[in-house]
Amino acid sequence: MPHPTLPYDVEAVRNDFPILHQEHHPGTPLIYLDNAASSQKPRQVIEAMNEYYRTTHSNVHRGIHKLSESATLAYEGARKKIRSFINASNWREVIFTRGTTESINLVAQTWGRANLGPGDVVVSSVMEHHANIVPWQILAAERGFSIEYIPVTSDGQLDLEVYERLLTQRSVKLVSVVHCSNVLGTVNPIADMARQAHQHGALFLADGAQSVPHMPVDVQALDVDFFVFSGHKMAGPTGIGILYAKRAILESMPPYQGGGDMIAQVTLQGSTWNELPYKFEAGTPSIAEAIGLGAAVDYLGQLGMTTIHRHEQSIIQYALERLSEIPGITVYGPDACRKGAVAAFTLERIHAHDVAQLLDADGIAVRAGHHCAMPLHQHLGVTASARASFYLYSTPSEVDKLAEALYKTRRAFAL
Numbered sequence: 001m002p003h004p005t006l007p008y009d010v011e012a013v014r015n016d017f018p019i020l021h022q023e024h025h026p027g028t029p030l031i032y033l034d035n036a037a038s039s040q041k042p043r044q045v046i047e048a049m050n051e052y053y054r055t056t057h058s059n060v061h062r063g064i065h066k067l068s069e070s071a072t073l074a075y076e077g078a079r080k081k082i083r084s085f086i087n088a089s090n091w092r093e094v095i096f097t098r099g100t101t102e103s104i105n106l107v108a109q110t111w112g113r114a115n116l117g118p119g120d121v122v123v124s125s126v127m128e129h130h131a132n133i134v135p136w137q138i139l140a141a142e143r144g145f146s147i148e149y150i151p152v153t154s155d156g157q158l159d160l161e162v163y164e165r166l167l168t169q170r171s172v173k174l175v176s177v178v179h180c181s182n183v184l185g186t187v188n189p190i191a192d193m194a195r196q197a198h199q200h201g202a203l204f205l206a207d208g209a210q211s212v213p214h215m216p217v218d219v220q221a222l223d224v225d226f227f228v229f230s231g232h233k234m235a236g237p238t239g240i241g242i243l244y245a246k247r248a249i250l251e252s253m254p255p256y257q258g259g260g261d262m263i264a265q266v267t268l269q270g271s272t273w274n275e276l277p278y279k280f281e282a283g284t285p286s287i288a289e290a291i292g293l294g295a296a297v298d299y300l301g302q303l304g305m306t307t308i309h310r311h312e313q314s315i316i317q318y319a320l321e322r323l324s325e326i327p328g329i330t331v332y333g334p335d336a337c338r339k340g341a342v343a344a345f346t347l348e349r350i351h352a353h354d355v356a357q358l359l360d361a362d363g364i365a366v367r368a369g370h371h372c373a374m375p376l377h378q379h380l381g382v383t384a385s386a387r388a389s390f391y392l393y394s395t396p397s398e399v400d401k402l403a404e405a406l407y408k409t410r411r412a413f414a415l
């Protein structure tokens with residue numbers, strides 16, 4: 001099968017990622033296809049963090065010495081890069097967290113605790129990552145609201161008729177839905193869904209963990225109220241993520257954690273809160289990680305998110321074609337033009353963990369299991385799937401090697 005034409009020189013891009021040039025086992029090169037779990041980091045990100053520790057490290061917002069001022073400038077500079085990357089209208093709407101999981105928990109524990117009670121409904125979906133189910137379940141048990149889930153259709157889409165019905169028939173306060181599924185790859189029509197939610201007086205949270213790394217995202221155009229994502233899936237470091245929310249909503253929300261930096265004034269009788277975004281950033285933040293995420297955003301911006309998306313569309317289309325040749329395979333989710341660069345699959349009569357283990361022996365790193373989406377796997381009727389997920393440095397030759405290794409896996413099981 002001929003290789004697709006790619007929008008950029010992928011080998012030149014791969015040269016930026018040191019880890020991609022190592023052997024996975026002696027004599028076997030690494031083929032990294034676990035990017036939905038976490039992506040690799042370019043030299044530019046690694047060096048930005050090293051440089052910060054070599055020359056600038058100090059605590060932020062606290063010192064009046066030069067190092068602290070420089071660290072603060074770099075940390076706040078990163079926030080401004082991220083503001084522009086997602087087109088938030090103001091840098092105060094960009095809150096640093098530890099990642100998507102913490103961002104959703106923050107919204108649940110602050111906005112949710114203040115606004116949700118008996119009779120209220122939060123709408124989520126069957127294709128959510130656990131990070132967008134469990135925080136709502138924990139709070140619902142305490143506050144007495146209910147959670148309704150939008151079902152998934154047989155072609156891996158959200159059932160939007162049921163969504164419409166839920167909005168009309170129930171007292172929905174919040175819709176919290178994934179932008180791009182980490183298993184099916186489905187890209188959900190977030191802008192339309194947010195508009196419908198607003199028409200019924202509900203707020204809208206989009207989980208962008210699997211969209212921001214792979215496609216242009218404009219939070220104002222989407223008109224979402226909350227948008228959350230993680231640095232480590234978008235060429236940035238672990239331990240850093242973002243909660244974007246509209247300013248008026250953030251102003252109305254109580255703080256999340258108490259401690260340093262989030263206060264205006266503390267007396268033994270009580271405290272008042274700092275202005276945004278610091279109200280939600282208690283304690284010494286992940287300074288080097290924020291700077292690393294700023295460098296990642298620079299890196300992605302230089303390649304261009306539209307171009308990265310085009311590259312990944314070519315790769316996933318080619319991957320779906322190659323995978324469809326393999327006897328006994330089921331690939332989950334919609335066709336290539338309606339999904340991100342994720343292919344979760346099962347091979348008839350071979351457990352997903354065995355598939356992943358045999359692929360690993362050939363140097364191919366994929367994830368196997370429920371991918372923190374157990375309800376979705378229950379819906380699919382399987383306990384586990386294997387998942388190949390691609391990124392801006394993935395190549396058609398890697399897809400070929402995956403396909404060859406899957407044929408080999410079948411032979412190993414005498415199929």
Ligand code: C6P
Pocket residue numbers: 036037038098099100101102129131132178180181182207209210230367371372
């Ligand atoms: N999914 C995967 O292998 P954290 O762990 O906080 O960075 O991201 C959580 C998360 C939330 N939503 C979606 C859609 C996600 O995909 C993830 C992380 C990884 O699929 C690790 S479980």
